[in-house]
Amino acid sequence: MNIINSNLIFKGLDYSNVPRMIILHHAAALKCSIEDIHRWHLNNGWSGCGYHYFIRKDGRIYVGRNEKAIGAHCINYNSVSIGICLEGNFDTEKMGEVQYKALVKLSRYICSKYNINKIYGHGELNATNCPGRNFSLERLGSDLKVGAEVESYPGYLLKFNPSVKDKNVELLQSKLIEKAYSVGACGADGYFGKDTLLAIKRFQRDNGLLVDGVVGRESWGKILKYV
Numbered sequence: 001m002n003i004i005n006s007n008l009i010f011k012g013l014d015y016s017n018v019p020r021m022i023i024l025h026h027a028a029a030l031k032c033s034i035e036d037i038h039r040w041h042l043n044n045g046w047s048g049c050g051y052h053y054f055i056r057k058d059g060r061i062y063v064g065r066n067e068k069a070i071g072a073h074c075i076n077y078n079s080v081s082i083g084i085c086l087e088g089n090f091d092t093e094k095m096g097e098v099q100y101k102a103l104v105k106l107s108r109y110i111c112s113k114y115n116i117n118k119i120y121g122h123g124e125l126n127a128t129n130c131p132g133r134n135f136s137l138e139r140l141g142s143d144l145k146v147g148a149e150v151e152s153y154p155g156y157l158l159k160f161n162p163s164v165k166d167k168n169v170e171l172l173q174s175k176l177i178e179k180a181y182s183v184g185a186c187g188a189d190g191y192f193g194k195d196t197l198l199a200i201k202r203f204q205r206d207n208g209l210l211v212d213g214v215v216g217r218e219s220w221g222k223i224l225k226y227v
């Protein structure tokens with residue numbers, strides 16, 4: 001997932017945000033950029049763009065405030081949430097698939113990073129129509145759950161065992177390949193052989209993990225991450 005750094009300049013932020021949920025918004029504008037939002041929010045007298053992320057209709061994801069900074073997007077919840085805003089007005093239009101897919105990816109990334117699973121629409125927490133009547137929180141919730149089931153930690157250690165095929169090893173191998181760690185000529189075949197062992201050790205070394213070639217909860221979480 002590619003997240004674009006917007007290089008916005010903020011006026012004094014408070015870096016004590018502790019994310020426990022994601023809160024979703026729409027821009028209520030058919031077309032706008034993160035720079036527009038930043039300017040609007042500065043004009044409100046705020047520190048700058050109140051959201052942590054902004055997703056355009058073409059699926060590009062932009063950084064707003066630093067995740068650690070308290071947001072300005074949802075009264076009473078700004079210091080315990082990540083605010084994501086989507087370009088568009090979902091009272092009058094429907095979200096396209098490209099933008100929706102980017103939202104799913106970003107939400108998964110944030111949920112796994114902070115080990116959270118709560119996602120609210122702004123209107124569930126404050127009196128507002130945001131993120132718009134056409135925005136389907138149900139669909140997002142069920143799509144995220146499907147992904148979480150497939151990829152959650154299997155609950156046992158994955159280790160060298162070249163004679164047994166395991167679908168969790170196969171998933172691990174495909175993620176290692178995605179991250180440019182070769183698991184040998186056989187690719188993601190589900191067998192934990194010596195090339196997979198080497199790939200995992202390299203990954204562990206590169207990511208500051210204990211280099212033992214055994215995949216427990218911590219290594220699994222890092223390898224399976226969406227970025």
Ligand SMILES: [Zn+2]
Nearest residue numbers: 025026122130
């Ligand atoms: Zn909102």
